[in-house]
Amino acid sequence: MVAARTVTSTVRVLESLPALLRDDHRVTVVFAYDPTSAFGAGVLDVLRETGCRVMPWEQLADITPDLILSASENVDLPEGDCPVLILPHGVGFQKLVPDSRGPRERLSGVVPDALLESGRAWLAISHPSQEEQLLATHPKAAGRTLLVGDPCFDExxxxxxxxxxxxxxxxxxxxxxxxxxxxxxxxxxxxxxxxxxxxxxxxxxxxxxxxxxxxxxxxxxxxxxxxxxxxxxxxxxxxxxxxxxxxxxxxxxxxxxxxxxxxxxxxxxxxxxxxxxxxxxxxxxxxxxxxxxxxxxxxxxxxxxxxxxxxxxxxxxxxxxxxxxxxxxxxxxDEPGHALARLRTALYHLLRLDLPTGCDRAEGEGPERRLEPDLxxxxxxxxxxxxxxxxxxxxxxxxxxxxxxxx
Missing domain, CATH: 3.40.50.2000 (Glycogen Phosphorylase B;)
Structure with missing residues (x-):
């Protein structure tokens, strides 16, 4: 299940997900739109124009996904046991933003402590220094990062x-x-x-x-x-x-x-x-x-x-x-050119599935993705x-x- 909250975070998932799950008939993807963001206008338009299957956010508690994927760290997820993989919606943890849950600022890209404490959350990072940064500012993130690189930069x-x-x-x-x-x-x-x-x-x-x-x-x-x-x-x-x-x-x-x-x-x-x-x-x-x-x-x-x-x-x-x-x-x-393969390996590990036959593994060179001019x-x-x-x-x-x- 993909949790979509803002246009930025929704598009970041859509940029990589088709290549990650290409030709795999074992995985079904459904999107759920969290309407609580001040920057949510346009999310449903993006999902519908892309042809995504969208379920009401209120029904999220009624399903049992194998994995929740999002590039928004601020989604209000229901309780459960399935892992949650948070992708960055920019480059690392570079910006302080107003915290919609309180009067203070927070580090953009970091999930709430409660989700970290649950042991469900995994934060994808593009460089080892970002893990060091998190350990200094958010000790509860220790052991909850996955070094994958940045598919957008590679592209x-x-x-x-x-x-x-x-x-x-x-x-x-x-x-x-x-x-x-x-x-x-x-x-x-x-x-x-x-x-x-x-x-x-x-x-x-x-x-x-x-x-x-x-x-x-x-x-x-x-x-x-x-x-x-x-x-x-x-x-x-x-x-x-x-x-x-x-x-x-x-x-x-x-x-x-x-x-x-x-x-x-x-x-x-x-x-x-x-x-x-x-x-x-x-x-x-x-x-x-x-x-x-x-x-x-x-x-x-x-x-x-x-x-x-x-x-x-x-x-x-x-x-x-x-x-x-x-x-x-x-x-x-970190190690440009390998991000998509690394992210695919992490995704399938969390899904508890073997990589598809013939799929490039994280240590190998995957095919280069190039942007089409019609974008x-x-x-x-x-x-x-x-x-x-x-x-x-x-x-x-x-x-x-x-x-x-x-x-």
Whole structure:
């Protein structure tokens, strides 16, 4: 059973699960939607569009699954004996977030102590340092981690071979540069602090030489809605901003980028680890110290929002070296290329099933997964035009105050 709570966590499971269970007729998967998250809008749409079988959350106590799988650590699971495997919905434990169960902040990605104490929970991690981090902050997680690596990072790396196809799908002409703006969610994010940055980039970068896209965290889409987000970025969309669809498009868009303007979100970590030139436009205090995110922050140049944006973009491209963020990748991802096989081995172990015949084991090399260009969908500039943006009512809230409510 897959517990789906937010778009981010639901999509993270959907990215890997088909490959993990490919051609295995012994396993039946059902999804259950936990409607308690403030960022749950869109989850049912994703599940239905994907063709998933969805059961009411209230009926969860009436079934006896062999395994509960989720990429949301905050699901309110019923009591039972079956194991619970929690996948990360980003890179490691890099961020402090408000705790929906109380007034304090918590470490994103860690399940409640009660579930750890039950002995049912297993946390998939991408690097041994994350286990050390958990032992220091959450001693009850001792012995409850599974080192699998990061299937998403492996897929991004393998997909570099498809980069030209992604750029063609985005309409990036030969000789043009693609600047991708990435924002996590919350008041300290790029859009939370500089909501007009995409529009200002488009105003300063020559139209014939540059294209600008934006990858916005699904929590922003869920909290605002697609219409509101497009209204808040109307000027940028009018100028040609390609707003990536919320679900799968960010991955090929990131591979296609020539330079990334980001913040402390996981997309920046993935981009830097893949060797993409990076400019940090924001880095919030909610980023956890002594993690790969802080290593990235120490190495990446900062964007001066009041300076010449074109010069800073060109400087980042000119001064970048392929090995600049090697330490970030080394600290975030263990043995790249093996994650899917390791995760499959862990999954079948928890299901108490033998691996399917002929299946690649964790110690072997599995086939590389590459992202298809059609995941890019319809970039937001075209969607914006189709929505007749001239009729949008802007309301009274400024973009900065609206983004800052996402916390």
């Amino acid at each position: 991004l790396t393998a997909s570099r071979a498809m980069r030209a196809a992604y750029r063609e799908a985005l309409g990036v002409a030969e000789g043009q540069r693609l600047v991708m703006v990435s924002s996590t969610w919350g008041p300290t994010s790029l859009l939370g602090t500089q909501p007009d940055l995409p529009a200002r980039l488009l105003a300063q970068l020559p139209y014939d030489n540059y294209k600008v896209g934006a990858i916005v965290h699904p929590n922003v889409w869920s909290a605002h809605g697609a219409w509101q987000l497009r209204a808040l970025q109307a000027s940028a969309l009018d100028a040609g901003l390609m707003l990536m669809p919320a679900v799968h498009a960010w991955r090929p868009a990131l591979v296609a980028a020539d330079v990334l303007v980001g913040d402390h979100g996981s997309v920046s970590l993935y981009g830097a680890s893949c060797g993409t030139p990076l400019l940090l436009a924001a880095f919030g205090a909610d980023a956890v110290p002594d993690t790969a995110a802080h290593t990235m922050a120490a190495l990446a140049p900062r964007l001066d929002p009041h300076g010449n944006l074109r010069e800073q973009i060109e400087d980042a491209l000119r001064e970048h070296t392929p090995e600049r963020y090697a330490e970030v990748s080394t600290r975030a991802f 890019l969908g319809r970039p937001g500039a075209q969607q914006h035009a189709d929505d007749q943006h001239g009729r949008h009512e802007r309301g009274t809230a400024s973009p900065a105050s609206t983004y800052s409510r996402i916390s």
